[in-house]
Structures are given as C-alpha cells and as structure tokens.
Amino acid sequence: MKYGFGIDLGGTTVKLAYFDENGTMLDKWEIPTVTANAGSQILPDIAASVKDYLAKNNIAPESILGLGIGVPGPVDGKGVVNKCINLGWGVFNIAETLSSLTGFPVKAGNDANVAALGEYWKGGGAGCENMVFVTLGTGVGGGIVIGGNLLHGTHGSGAEIGHMVLNPKETVACNCGKYGCVEQYCSATGIARLAKNHLTATEAASALRAVDNVTAKDVFDAAKNGDAVAQEILNQFYDYMGQFLGSLCSAVDPEVVVLGGGVSKAGQVLIDGVSAYFHKYVFHAASGARFALASLFNDAGAYGAFKLALDAFGA
Amino acid sequence: MKYGFGIDLGGTTVKLAYFDENGTMLDKWEIPTVTANAGSQILPDIAASVKDYLAKNNIAPESILGLGIGVPGPVDGKGVVNKCINLGWGVFNIAETLSSLTGFPVKAGNDANVAALGEYWKGGGAGCENMVFVTLGTGVGGGIVIGGNLLHGTHGSGAEIGHMVLNPKETVACNCGKYGCVEQYCSATGIARLAKNHLTATEAASALRAVDNVTAKDVFDAAKNGDAVAQEILNQFYDYMGQFLGSLCSAVDPEVVVLGGGVSKAGQVLIDGVSAYFHKYVFHAASGARFALASLFNDAGAYGAFKLALDAFGA
Numbered sequence: 001m002k003y004g005f006g007i008d009l010g011g012t013t014v015k016l017a018y019f020d021e022n023g024t025m026l027d028k029w030e031i032p033t034v035t036a037n038a039g040s041q042i043l044p045d046i047a048a049s050v051k052d053y054l055a056k057n058n059i060a061p062e063s064i065l066g067l068g069i070g071v072p073g074p075v076d077g078k079g080v081v082n083k084c085i086n087l088g089w090g091v092f093n094i095a096e097t098l099s100s101l102t103g104f105p106v107k108a109g110n111d112a113n114v115a116a117l118g119e120y121w122k123g124g125g126a127g128c129e130n131m132v133f134v135t136l137g138t139g140v141g142g143g144i145v146i147g148g149n150l151l152h153g154t155h156g157s158g159a160e161i162g163h164m165v166l167n168p169k170e171t172v173a174c175n176c177g178k179y180g181c182v183e184q185y186c187s188a189t190g191i192a193r194l195a196k197n198h199l200t201a202t203e204a205a206s207a208l209r210a211v212d213n214v215t216a217k218d219v220f221d222a223a224k225n226g227d228a229v230a231q232e233i234l235n236q237f238y239d240y241m242g243q244f245l246g247s248l249c250s251a252v253d254p255e256v257v258v259l260g261g262g263v264s265k266a267g268q269v270l271i272d273g274v275s276a277y278f279h280k281y282v283f284h285a286a287s288g289a290r291f292a293l294a295s296l297f298n299d300a301g302a303y304g305a306f307k308l309a310l311d312a313f314g315a
Numbered sequence: 316m317k318y319g320f321g322i323d324l325g326g327t328t329v330k331l332a333y334f335d336e337n338g339t340m341l342d343k344w345e346i347p348t349v350t351a352n353a354g355s356q357i358l359p360d361i362a363a364s365v366k367d368y369l370a371k372n373n374i375a376p377e378s379i380l381g382l383g384i385g386v387p388g389p390v391d392g393k394g395v396v397n398k399c400i401n402l403g404w405g406v407f408n409i410a411e412t413l414s415s416l417t418g419f420p421v422k423a424g425n426d427a428n429v430a431a432l433g434e435y436w437k438g439g440g441a442g443c444e445n446m447v448f449v450t451l452g453t454g455v456g457g458g459i460v461i462g463g464n465l466l467h468g469t470h471g472s473g474a475e476i477g478h479m480v481l482n483p484k485e486t487v488a489c490n491c492g493k494y495g496c497v498e499q500y501c502s503a504t505g506i507a508r509l510a511k512n513h514l515t516a517t518e519a520a521s522a523l524r525a526v527d528n529v530t531a532k533d534v535f536d537a538a539k540n541g542d543a544v545a546q547e548i549l550n551q552f553y554d555y556m557g558q559f560l561g562s563l564c565s566a567v568d569p570e571v572v573v574l575g576g577g578v579s580k581a582g583q584v585l586i587d588g589v590s591a592y593f594h595k596y597v598f599h600a601a602s603g604a605r606f607a608l609a610s611l612f613n614d615a616g617a618y619g620a621f622k623l624a625l626d627a628f629g630a
Contacts, residue, residue: 154443154568157601165558247562251473252468253468253474281480281483285475286470
C-alpha cells in the first residue's frame with residue numbers, strides 16, 4: 001500500500017491530510033499560512049510539516065507516492081502559478097519547488113478546481129464521468145471535470161464560472177472589474193444585494209424589513225417561514241442560477257452539477273429552486289443533468305489534491 | 316503505413332475521405348444521403364461506398380485502421396446516437412452498426428464536435444491543446460477540445476454553445492424553443508435580424524435601405540464601404556459575440572478560439588471586431604485566448620472524423 005498527502009493552501013491556514021491510495025483520509029491537521037515576505041515561508045513550512053509528520057509516525061519515504069496541492073490562484077497543468085494575490089506570490093512552478101523541498105513528486109492545481117476533483121472523486125459527484133462543481137460562497141467559484149480529468153485551462157484559470165456574464169447592462173462593477181458577472185447575483189453577497197434591491201423596489205410587508213444587513217441565510221430562513229418577499233428574492237436568485245447553469249451545461253453537458261459553498265447549506269430547497277429555473281434555460285439535449293449537494297465541505301480540497309497526486313504518480 | 320476513412324454525414328450528402336495515418340487526405344468523394352424509410356439505407360450505403368473504394372483501388376482490408384464518422388445530432392462517447400431529426404433516426408449505437416456493416420472499427424461523434432477536432436488537428440487550431448471552435452452559419456454550433464480530447468458530453472450534446480442564453484428578456488423564440496440564445500444574434504440569420512431591427516429603430520441613411528432582405532454579407536459589405544448604420548449593426552453583433560465568448564472562455568480558458576462557418580468568410584475584420592468586445596467580457600486570467608479563422612472549411616468534418624478513428628485505433 002502506498003500513501004500520500006493532499007494539501008489545501010488557503011490565505012490564512014494550510015490544511016494537510018494523509019491518505020492511503022484507496023482514498024481513505026487517515027489523518028488531517030492545519031498549519032498557519034505565513035504570508036509575510038511575499039509568502040516565501042509558505043512552501044518551506046509545508047515541507048517541514050510533511051517531513052515532521054513522516055518522522056513522528058515512522059513512515060518510510062519509499063511508501064509515499066507523492067503530494068498534491070490546491071492553490072488560491074491560477075495554476076496551469078504544468079504546475080506554474082500565475083500570481084496568488086492573497087499569498088504575495090508571483091509566477092513560478094510550485095510543483096517543482098515543493099518537490100525539491102520535500103523530495104516527493106508534486107502535482108498542483110487551482111483550489112476551486114481541486115475541490116471539484118475531490119467532490120467528483122469522493123463527494124457529491126462520486127461515480128460520474130463529467131461534472132460541474134459550483135461553490136456559492138462569498139464569491140462564486142467552481143471546477144469542471146471531463147472524463148475524469150480536471151479542466152485546468154491554458155492559463156491556469158479554467159472554470160472561472162463566477163465571472164461568466166449574465167447581465168451586460170449591470171451598472172455596479174464586480175470585484176473583477178467587469179459588469180454583470182454570475183458572482184454579483186449568485187454568491188451569498190449577491191443574494192444579500194438582490195434582497196436589498198428588492199426590499200427597496202417593493203413596499204410589501206416582509207420579516208426581512210426588521211433585519212439589519214440582510215444575509216443570504218436570512219432570506220432562505222424567511223422564505224422557509226412563508227415570507228412572500230423573501231421567496232421573490234430567492235426566485236430572482238434561482239432565475240440567475242438557471243441562466244448561468246443552463247448556459248454552462250449547454251456547453252459542457254455534464255452528468256451532475258454539484259452545488260457547494262456556504263449557500264448550499266440551504267439544502268434540498270436550493271436544488272429544487274435551481275432545477276426549476278435550469279430547465280427554462282438549458283438546451284433540451286443537455287437537460288438530463290442532475291443536481292447534487294457537495295458532501296465533503298472543508299475536506300474537498302484535501303481529497304482533490306491527493307487525487308491529483310494519485311492520478312499522476314499512483315500505480 | 317496504415318490508412319482509414321473520415322466520414323461527414325450531412326442531411327443531403329455524405330462526404331467520405333481516405334487518409335493515411337499521418338493525416339494526409341489522399342482522396343475524397345460524396346454520395347447522396349437517402350433519408351427515406353427512416354434513414355435505414357444511410358449506413359448500408361456508406362459501407363458499400365467504403366468497400367467499393369477498397370476493391371477498386373486494390374487496398375487490403377488489413378491496412379485499414381478504422382473509420383470515423385460525424386453525425387448531425389447528439390452522439391455520446393460510446394457512439395450512441397440520440398435521435399437525428401434530419402435523418403429520421405432514433406436511438407441506436409451507430410459505431411457498432413457501421414462496424415458490423417464494414418468489418419472495421421468505428422468511432423462516432425457529433426458533426427460540429429468532429430469538425431472542431433478537424434480544425435484542432437489540421438486547421439485553425441493546429442498546435443494548441445485547448446480550443447473552442449465556433450461555427451457561425453445559419454445557426455451557431457461548435458466544439459470544445461481539452462487536452463486534445465473532444466468534449467462529447469454525457470448526453471452526446473457537448474458544446475451546444477449556440478444555445479447558451481445571452482438575453483433572457485428576448486421576446487422572440489429561438490428554433491430550440493428557448494429565448495435569447497446565442498444563435499438568435501450571432502448566426503448569419505441573427506445578424507440579418509439585428510439589421511432588420513436596427514434599420515427600423517433608426518432613421519439614419521444607409522445603403523442597406525435599398526436592399527431587400529438584408530443578409531449578413533450585405534451588412535459586412537456595407538460596413539466595409541463606410542456605412543455607419545451597417546457598422547452599428549456589426550457592433551451589436553460583436554458585443555453579443557463578446558459576451559458569448561467572454562463567458563465561454565471564462566469557463567473553458569482555451570488557448571485559441573477558432574471561428575468558422577459562412578460568417579467567418581468576412582475574415583480578419585471579424586476577428587478584430589470580436590476580439591475588441593471579447594476583452595470587455597472575459598475574466599482577466601483567461602484573456603490570453605487568441606482568435607483564428609477556420610481553414611479546412613467543408614473538409615473539417617472528414618479530417619476530424621478520421622482523427623477520432625486514429626486516436627481510438629491508431630498505433
């Protein structure tokens with residue numbers, strides 16, 4: 001039996017996990033992400049933590065097939081990072097660098113893409129060949145798996161689906177500088193914005209009017225309690241999701257769309273709401289895609305990172 | 316040296332071509348597509364034409380690596396056709412059927428996807444790994460190649476990019492029954508429609524007012540002659556193309572976008588127009604995609620079909 005590590009590098013913590021080649025997570029722990037000095041300490045810290053773990057547990061280096069790592073920025077198929085603003089990183093080959101620091105082969109990918117691979121392998125997309133993964137959090141990210149392979153993209157920016165454009169007439173700019181991106185309507189922040197706008201546009205009574213700084217969760221909760229205005233806000237959100245995923249699935253024709261991120265905690269009501277509007281927008285031949293909730297949550301990145309290494313260096 | 320056939324099955328004619336394994340097209344010819352009796356004669360006719368060609372040219376069956384075929388309808392990765400309305404076909408495995416009729420292994424794909432593979436291999440996308448192919452004809456079709464592999468889609472309908480939704484507020488229905496599809500604005504028919512609407516919306520003088528039933532070509536020709544109204548129509552078209560390809564490339568992050576189909580005869584002016592608006596809509600990290608014109612024209616399908624067979628059955 002061979003073993004390996006899956007590493008999910010975030011802006012504040014690094015999640016590390018130790019796996020056997022069947023994909024069983026045997027252990028996991030975290031270390032802080034030290035972004036001082038242009039993030040120059042991050043990879044040495046990870047290498048030290050891996051070596052320390054092996055030494056403490058008397059694990060022979062020969063039993064390690066390799067490391068996989070997900071990174072918060074664009075990473076191409078060869079492991080070249082193209083600037084991670086959060087970490088202070090420029091352009092370099094993270095796979096080669098971490099490999100020389102640890103002595104193990106390394107495969108790297110973008111964090112959202114790697115999380116998609118995790119959900120494809122052991123989560124909401126398990127058993128399928130083609131999958132679209134969507135994280136609905138502060139922003140909207142995702143990953144696309146085709147025939148079991150992650151779509152990394154030529155410039156390491158595959159599946160930046162939160163920046164597909166839904167509404168070219170939008171007057172408020174997205175964080176990316178463009179106008180009308182998916183992220184502006186379909187993220188938790190986007191739902192809050194839809195709520196604010198809709199509460200201004202209508203005078204109908206709503207429990208949400210008593211809430212300061214309405215959040216996405218407030219809207220879902222109020223709708224669950226029968227608040228008609230909250231449901232109207234959700235319907236706007238579902239309509240944007242339908243256009244977004246209808247267009248994306250007309251292009252990709254996946255078997256499953258997996259929904260993750262904080263907004264997915266709404267559960268089955270989210271699946272039901274999105275599915276209904278999805279069929280308004282998807283091309284008929286691709287309409288067979290089913291929806292599922294992500295199931296690995298914060299571990300998706302570690303699973304996917306190890307899977308990257310397993311696919312590249314496993315038996 | 317091994318050889319094979321690339322077959323492009325259309326609604327009125329079947330294009331057949333004979334290739335060597337280096338991808339040199341050695342011969343090509345056509346036979347009519349007989350759609351009578353639910354298209355039951357189509358595959359026997361193709362098999363007879365292939366066998367006849369081998370016999371007439373004294374080619375040993377042992378030298379044939381296989382056949383590839385592009386079909387006007389959804390085809391999944393296993394060769395199962397899911398209804399070809401034009402041909403009268405239902406659901407069956409075309410690869411298995413044609414293989415038993417000819418005695419050669421067969422690989423099948425959707426015609427637009429297969430043409431994309433041809434352009435990827437020997438045309439406008441030659442030398443790249445990730446490509447988006449767009450045909451701007453009566454409708455809008457296309458294909459997506461990732462890491463050299465065609466995206467067939469789970470339901471055989473990968474890359475139905477003409478039915479991504481650009482404008483959910485559209486009041487005229489697309490041929491597919493939805494509203495606001497790419498095809499309604501970016502096809503030759505779509506440009507003619509934009510022209511008609513714009514000529515009604517403005518009273519400005521234009522050479523196009525003297526033309527009955529303005530076509531896409533009329534608009535390009537008039538704009539080339541400095542007609543301001545024609546240029547405004549093209550700018551609307553380029554803006555839709557920018558939103559369409561900006562969104563698609565934010566998801567796929569290709570190296571090259573290849574433009575084909577009748578509208579691509581406009582040439583470099585099309586590339587220049589689309590590129591400018593593309594940068595308004597694409598996510599910055601994916602903005603490095605370059606544009607190229609298709610170069611195989613009517614032979615793209617035969618090249619791509621043979622490439623399917625070569626990838627599956629070649630040495």
